[in-house]
Amino acid sequence: MNGLPAAEVEHLRKRLRNEHARLRREVADELARSEQGRYLELAGRIHDRGDEAVADLLEDLQIAALDRHVHRVRQVEAALAAIDQGRYGLCRACGVQIGSARLEAEPAAERCIDCQTAVEQGRHAPTL
Numbered sequence: 001m002n003g004l005p006a007a008e009v010e011h012l013r014k015r016l017r018n019e020h021a022r023l024r025r026e027v028a029d030e031l032a033r034s035e036q037g038r039y040l041e042l043a044g045r046i047h048d049r050g051d052e053a054v055a056d057l058l059e060d061l062q063i064a065a066l067d068r069h070v071h072r073v074r075q076v077e078a079a080l081a082a083i084d085q086g087r088y089g090l091c092r093a094c095g096v097q098i099g100s101a102r103l104e105a106e107p108a109a110e111r112c113i114d115c116q117t118a119v120e121q122g123r124h125a126p127t128l
């Protein structure tokens, strides 16, 4: 089923779990911060137009960071689910076993290096 040694999969599972815990803390912090920002606004803090533009920009950046984190949490969760299902490390595009060097560098890698390169170059859309 899986071309990786069990010990290596266990090691990568541990790394994914650690990353998952860290990301969840960061997402919780970001949500707390943005709620605090809204509270300050609701509490009647007065902005001039320039401040408002900065506040909007900061909020956009926060949302972008949150989006990236949430996306990453999903990737990590997908990798953990794949481990449980015995299909960890298989490229989602072509199905080959992703090399262990690539998984060491990126335990949540979804594609082999060839398919990832193709996607990054826009040669084909990612498949589900």
Ligand SMILES: [Zn+2]
Pocket (backbone or CB within 6 Å): 091, 092, 093, 094, 095, 096, 111, 112, 113, 114, 115, 116
């Ligand atoms: Zn592939």
